[in-house]
Amino acid sequence: MTKFSVNDRPVEYRMDPETPLLWALRDASNLTGTKYGCGTGDCGACTVDIDGEAIRSCLVTIAECEGRLVTTIEGLSRDRSHPVQQAWVAEQVPQCGFCQSGMIMAAAVLLRGNSSPSDAEIDAAITNICRCGTYPRIRAAVRRAGRVLRGEERIAAAPPPGIRPEDAARAVPAMRAPPGS
Amino acid sequence: MAGIRDTVGRQSGRAPLVTRRSLLVGATAAGGLALAWSVWPRDYRPNLTAAPDEHIFNAFLKIGDDGHVSTIVPQCEMGQGVTTLLPQIIADELGADWRTVAVETAPISPLYANTLVVDEDSAAFMPRAGVPDFVADVRGWVRREWAVRHAVMLTANSSSVRMFEGPCRDAAAQARVLLMMEAARRWDANWQECDTQDGFVLHQGKRLRFGELAAAAARLTPPDPPVYRASSTDPLYGKELTRLDLPAKVDGSANYAGDIRLPDMVYAAIRQGPFGATRLKSIDKKAGLASRDVLYVVEHERWVAAVARNWWAANRALDRFAPVFETRGPQISTDRIDAALSSALAADGWRIAQQGDVEGAMEGRTGIAAEYLVAPALHAPIETRSATAAVDGDRLRVWVATQAPAQCRAAIARATGLAESAVILFPMMAGGSFDACLDHSVAVQAAIIARQIKRPVQLAWSRAEEIMRVPPRAPARAKMTATLNSAGGIDALVSRIAVPATNHEVRARLFDHIPADIAQRNAAGKADAAAVEGAAPLYAIPHHAVDHCPADIGLPTARWRGNADSYTAFFTECFIDEMATRAGSDALSYRMAMLGDAPLLARCLLTATTLGGWEGGLSGSAQGLACHAMRGSYIALLATARPSDGGLQVEQLVAVVDAGRLVNPTIARQQVEGGLIFGLAAAVGATTDYEGGVATARKLHQLGLPKLSQSPEMLIEFVDSDREPGGLGEIGVPVVAPAIANALFAATGRRIRRLPLSAHPL
Numbered sequence: 001m002t003k004f005s006v007n008d009r010p011v012e013y014r015m016d017p018e019t020p021l022l023w024a025l026r027d028a029s030n031l032t033g034t035k036y037g038c039g040t041g042d043c044g045a046c047t048v049d050i051d052g053e054a055i056r057s058c059l060v061t062i063a064e065c066e067g068r069l070v071t072t073i074e075g076l077s078r079d080r081s082h083p084v085q086q087a088w089v090a091e092q093v094p095q096c097g098f099c100q101s102g103m104i105m106a107a108a109v110l111l112r113g114n115s116s117p118s119d120a121e122i123d124a125a126i127t128n129i130c131r132c133g134t135y136p137r138i139r140a141a142v143r144r145a146g147r148v149l150r151g152e153e154r155i156a157a158a159p160p161p162g163i164r165p166e167d168a169a170r171a172v173p174a175m176r177a178p179p180g181s
Numbered sequence: 182m183a184g185i186r187d188t189v190g191r192q193s194g195r196a197p198l199v200t201r202r203s204l205l206v207g208a209t210a211a212g213g214l215a216l217a218w219s220v221w222p223r224d225y226r227p228n229l230t231a232a233p234d235e236h237i238f239n240a241f242l243k244i245g246d247d248g249h250v251s252t253i254v255p256q257c258e259m260g261q262g263v264t265t266l267l268p269q270i271i272a273d274e275l276g277a278d279w280r281t282v283a284v285e286t287a288p289i290s291p292l293y294a295n296t297l298v299v300d301e302d303s304a305a306f307m308p309r310a311g312v313p314d315f316v317a318d319v320r321g322w323v324r325r326e327w328a329v330r331h332a333v334m335l336t337a338n339s340s341s342v343r344m345f346e347g348p349c350r351d352a353a354a355q356a357r358v359l360l361m362m363e364a365a366r367r368w369d370a371n372w373q374e375c376d377t378q379d380g381f382v383l384h385q386g387k388r389l390r391f392g393e394l395a396a397a398a399a400r401l402t403p404p405d406p407p408v409y410r411a412s413s414t415d416p417l418y419g420k421e422l423t424r425l426d427l428p429a430k431v432d433g434s435a436n437y438a439g440d441i442r443l444p445d446m447v448y449a450a451i452r453q454g455p456f457g458a459t460r461l462k463s464i465d466k467k468a469g470l471a472s473r474d475v476l477y478v479v480e481h482e483r484w485v486a487a488v489a490r491n492w493w494a495a496n497r498a499l500d501r502f503a504p505v506f507e508t509r510g511p512q513i514s515t516d517r518i519d520a521a522l523s524s525a526l527a528a529d530g531w532r533i534a535q536q537g538d539v540e541g542a543m544e545g546r547t548g549i550a551a552e553y554l555v556a557p558a559l560h561a562p563i564e565t566r567s568a569t570a571a572v573d574g575d576r577l578r579v580w581v582a583t584q585a586p587a588q589c590r591a592a593i594a595r596a597t598g599l600a601e602s603a604v605i606l607f608p609m610m611a612g613g614s615f616d617a618c619l620d621h622s623v624a625v626q627a628a629i630i631a632r633q634i635k636r637p638v639q640l641a642w643s644r645a646e647e648i649m650r651v652p653p654r655a656p657a658r659a660k661m662t663a664t665l666n667s668a669g670g671i672d673a674l675v676s677r678i679a680v681p682a683t684n685h686e687v688r689a690r691l692f693d694h695i696p697a698d699i700a701q702r703n704a705a706g707k708a709d710a711a712a713v714e715g716a717a718p719l720y721a722i723p724h725h726a727v728d729h730c731p732a733d734i735g736l737p738t739a740r741w742r743g744n745a746d747s748y749t750a751f752f753t754e755c756f757i758d759e760m761a762t763r764a765g766s767d768a769l770s771y772r773m774a775m776l777g778d779a780p781l782l783a784r785c786l787l788t789a790t791t792l793g794g795w796e797g798g799l800s801g802s803a804q805g806l807a808c809h810a811m812r813g814s815y816i817a818l819l820a821t822a823r824p825s826d827g828g829l830q831v832e833q834l835v836a837v838v839d840a841g842r843l844v845n846p847t848i849a850r851q852q853v854e855g856g857l858i859f860g861l862a863a864a865v866g867a868t869t870d871y872e873g874g875v876a877t878a879r880k881l882h883q884l885g886l887p888k889l890s891q892s893p894e895m896l897i898e899f900v901d902s903d904r905e906p907g908g909l910g911e912i913g914v915p916v917v918a919p920a921i922a923n924a925l926f927a928a929t930g931r932r933i934r935r936l937p938l939s940a941h942p943l
Binding site for chain 2: 015016019020022023024026027028030031032033034035036037038039040042043045072073074076077080085088089092094095096097098099100101104122123124126127128129130131132133134135136137138139157158159161165168169171172173174175176177178
């Protein structure tokens with residue numbers, strides 16, 4: 001049985017039940033924000049939220065996901081509005097970006113349970129590997145996202161996707177609205 | 182900023198890349214070729230495509246009727262921020278509103294050749310020493326001409342801004358003048374009296390949007406030479422603008438080569454044989470094809486690929502195909518590598534650089550010597566090699582991250598028998614790279630598989646393949662010998678470095694499509710100045726020499742973030758520390774006494790030690806210093822590190838960097854943070870042993886890469902500077918290992934002369 005929920009939608013994967021969740025997400029659901037980096041749980045680039053836990057999706061089979069709720073980076077928010085996403089842009093965390101989905105998912109799960117984690121708690125919760133060296137910014141961004149979650153700060157650093165041309169023209173004088181709008 | 186911008190184009194740094202003199206000399210030498218560099222020739226335009234409401238101004242710039250500004254970036258985005266930096270330069274000169282700026286990757290064209298890298302690296306093949314200036318100039322022109330003709334669009338050597346700031350500014354200046362000319366025509370004004378700001382052309386209270394002018398402006402003829410924008414009250418250059426790629430990198434929508442999805446696409450995994458003269462001997466076809474969801478198997482002389490409905494099924498099937506490879510010749514092993522380095526060090530080498538009279542100065546005096554050993558270094562980006570390929574009629578479409586797109590396309594064409602014009606390359610962002618994307622084998626393999634199975638296919642290497650099959654940065658062994666003056670200062674220094682002639686290998690693989698094992702053999706014994714780059718010290722040492730002792734280690738080697746400087750700085754900066762200890766001198770004052778001719782480096786060192794609270798290098802202080810210069814930038818690092826129950830503990834890194842003027846200080850800081858972490862990884866791991874022709878490591882955790890919990894506290898300062906921009910991608914890397922090694926000596930009194938440090942517990 002391989003029926004469960006991905007980003008609030010019910011799915012059934014007609015795949016080998018032993019298939020790691022990572023590959024069902026990537027190759028069957030085309031949710032490519034979750035990345036393959038090692039397949040052995042070392043890098044954390046494939047981290048997703050399963051029932052509120054940060055799990056390496058390369059280490060869990062789709063059979064083991066039966067009946068559970070899976071959230072991927074695509075389902076974290078519809079419009080990059082999650083405090084972790086906003087803090088990640090405000091602190092300019094990503095470089096190549098490849099490991100960042102996993103980092104963000106791990107941070108989001110950590111902060112849901114504890115909006116003011118200590119450095120030691122952050123270190124324990126985020127065991128993902130980043131080769132570009134975004135670590136110092138990750139610490140800062142997790143703390144900042146915590147402040148947003150605690151209502152101490154608001155951030156509007158990352159714009160939502162899909163801005164309409166008319167709205168862009170209203171906000172930016174150099175832009176022209178398309179004809180007929 | 183204003184002062185700098187006013188003189189743009191009139192100072193040598195931003196002058197056209199080919200000087201008038203070298204152009205004339207070159208034209209004579211090469212038969213009357215001439216290129217108009219100051220203004221981008223329109224003849225090259227057809228190579229860019231535009232939407233119906235977009236207007237091409239030149240190779241770097243399109244403007245839409247709606248006012249959007251599309252900047253064209255001819256470099257691979259691998260995290261270094263180039264898809265923000267070059268647009269920022271363009272937007273600044275153009276007078277655009279940053280919110281209207283978009284980015285496209287450049288198509289393959291001679292217009293985007295990175296002549297700077299070719300020029301810098303030419304030292305590897307033609308050491309300049311002893312060549313009269315005039316001849317060097319001719320050769321320089323020929324090299325650049327070669328780079329242009331072959332569209333050598335390399336992303337390497339921290340060169341993106343150093344190479345493309347000038348062309349980007351020229352391109353923006355040209356477009357800006359055209360917009361002003363069109364506006365002036367409509368206003369019946371003089372265009373020289375117009376200005377631009379925030380996406381508008383301005384003149385005496387009147388203003389027109391770029392978008393309203395673009396269509397007509399793009400058809401005008403610009404003046405020659407380009408006219409630059411005078412100072413702006415609010416320049417974009419130097420601002421901490423948010424990277425353009427960040428929104429897509431926090432919601433999973435940023436696409437890498439392995440994220441392409443095409444109708445009917447299938448997934449491939451691969452097993453390749455060991456380095457060396459390898460061939461695929463046999464597979465168990467029946468067992469493999471019986472695996473669930475497996476569709477095809479593709480056999481090649483040197484590899485086998487399984488193709489399935491998902492990647493995991495393909496990779497699992499490879500176990501059942503049980504490929505057997507046969508490798509002729511001696512097998513690569515760590516022991517053999519070490520022996521080859523030792524024997525190269527003992528044999529004759531090539532003198533690459535020399536100053537003073539080393540032999541004379543050392544004769545009859547007792548030299549002090551120390552040997553250092555550095556293990557091979559893996560790139561280990563989190564993205565494994567990935568490519569997507571699809572046959573499209575007579576053509577082939579390939580999506581891949583590459584640092585040399587023209588050479589990647591050529592490699593694909595050569596392997597498939599297609600014409601280069603039939604191969605359409607989509608350059609993707611890289612998930613790290615660190616120079617691993619100079620290797621094109623994954624693109625070639627994906628192309629071969631797609632043509633054989635006649636379906637779109639995505640190939641991703643497993644982590645084990647990535648560790649085993651990407652040639653690492655070379656291992657190196659050095660013998661440092663010095664004689665001292667009466668005060669304990671260094672009078673003469675010889676850096677003898679045994680290391681493979683990596684750059685000959687890289688060139689043969691990249692440009693001549695020679696297999697890695699043959700390129701490795703052919704390079705044996707050749708002089709390679711770039712393999713010992715960074716070894717000539719900036720210290721005022723009266724007599725010094727750098728020797729390259731080419732080592733034939735059997736293992737193919739590659740370029741890597743920081744390249745040779747990553748080991749030469751370790752050798753020099755550890756040895757200098759040893760000499761300071763011997764002289765009974767503080768490591769800071771010992772260095773400062775020799776930095777009279779290198780004031781920029783001296784300033785970095787003084788600032789770093791002040792910021793970090795240098796305690797004088799006393800025994801037990803756990804502080805270590807290192808400094809280095811490369812690619813026009815300078816760095817000094819103060820590390821605090823000591824052994825602990827849990828292994829080596831790096832507590833703090835305090836770095837001061839002079840990288841000239843900064844296009845974007847935030848990205849500059851990211852690059853130094855990243856370089857330090859990358860250097861830290863190489864100081865403690867990022868390596869593997871070799872046995873029986875293959876790497877012994879298979880999994881990421883075996884590489885000992887640092888995690889957040891091992892990430893030290895970092896303090897990074899930039900020196901305010903008006904100098905031309907220096908490179909930033911690599912400058913953080915080389916100083917980390919020597920600073921930590923020196924700190925460990927201060928902490929323990931034990932000197933570690935090997936990298937990685939952690940392999941040799943204290």
